Amino acid sequence: MKIAFVGGTGPEGIGLAMRMARAGHSIAIGSRSTERGEEGAAKVREVVPAAAASGGDNLTVVAGADVVFLTFPYSGQQTTLAALGSALDGKVVCNVAAPLEFKQGVGAVALSVEGNSALQEAIAQLPGARIVSAFQNLSAEELQQLDHPIEADVLVCGRDAEAKEIVIGLANQIEGVRGIDAGGPSQSRYVEMLTSLLINLNRKHKTQTAIRIVGI
Numbered sequence: 001m002k003i004a005f006v007g008g009t010g011p012e013g014i015g016l017a018m019r020m021a022r023a024g025h026s027i028a029i030g031s032r033s034t035e036r037g038e039e040g041a042a043k044v045r046e047v048v049p050a051a052a053a054s055g056g057d058n059l060t061v062v063a064g065a066d067v068v069f070l071t072f073p074y075s076g077q078q079t080t081l082a083a084l085g086s087a088l089d090g091k092v093v094c095n096v097a098a099p100l101e102f103k104q105g106v107g108a109v110a111l112s113v114e115g116n117s118a119l120q121e122a123i124a125q126l127p128g129a130r131i132v133s134a135f136q137n138l139s140a141e142e143l144q145q146l147d148h149p150i151e152a153d154v155l156v157c158g159r160d161a162e163a164k165e166i167v168i169g170l171a172n173q174i175e176g177v178r179g180i181d182a183g184g185p186s187q188s189r190y191v192e193m194l195t196s197l198l199i200n201l202n203r204k205h206k207t208q209t210a211i212r213i214v215g216i
């Protein structure tokens, strides 16, 4: 598959791109700057020498992709999706955003967003795209340590069953990771909010946490 990462120059996008490249997919790192996108692709090739990895501006990388990951901060969601507009129509899109802020003395605090979740807001804004959410609970640090096994479940939410299956399949290609269908768009809020808890646990216990659901 050809997988593009909008805002793929940050640690989460690069980590996911490394994992996807290692699984044999062609990856394209997107950025607001063509140059930064190309630098991001070079980073992936450094760690995964066999990677088919290119980079460019967000709109260009989206154009050639089968699947698009949104790996930029929630604060930029509205404007970035508006700029991409119909370029995402018909594409399987995976939103990784966890709306949160950092407060002095408290740590990460999950934000309540107007549309209930980042996913629901994205779907409402771009109804022609096949948007699901996933990977919000998987840390960039873990993703980038390719020799380090990840033990985690990835909860996938959305209304498009086929898009969810595709993203679950991608999650399952990361060694140690299991993708789980976590239900409709309204469930994404809980998954997005969990990220703040995990960040605070990481700080408290000086580790990298992830989630495992038992009973499934």
Ligand SMILES: NC(=O)c1ccc[n+]([C@@H]2O[C@H](COP(=O)([O-])OP(=O)(O)OC[C@H]3O[C@@H](n4cnc5c(N)ncnc54)[C@H](OP(=O)(O)O)[C@@H]3O)[C@@H](O)[C@H]2O)c1
Pocket: 006, 007, 008, 009, 010, 011, 012, 013, 030, 031, 032, 033, 036, 037, 070, 071, 072, 073, 074, 075, 076, 077, 080, 096, 097, 098, 099, 135, 136, 137, 138, 139, 140, 141, 195
């Ligand atoms: N870091 C983690 O461990 C982690 C874990 C789980 C989920 N997430 C989620 O994954 C997403 C990416 O995380 P990250 O830590 O990689 O983020 P980041 O480093 O803050 O941002 C990633 C990239 O997004 C672009 N960007 C920044 N602000 C933007 C804006 N206002 N509008 C459009 N693009 C913007 C930048 O790329 P250019 O300047 O090159 O355009 C930046 O390099 C976030 O939504 C986060 O909640 C992160």
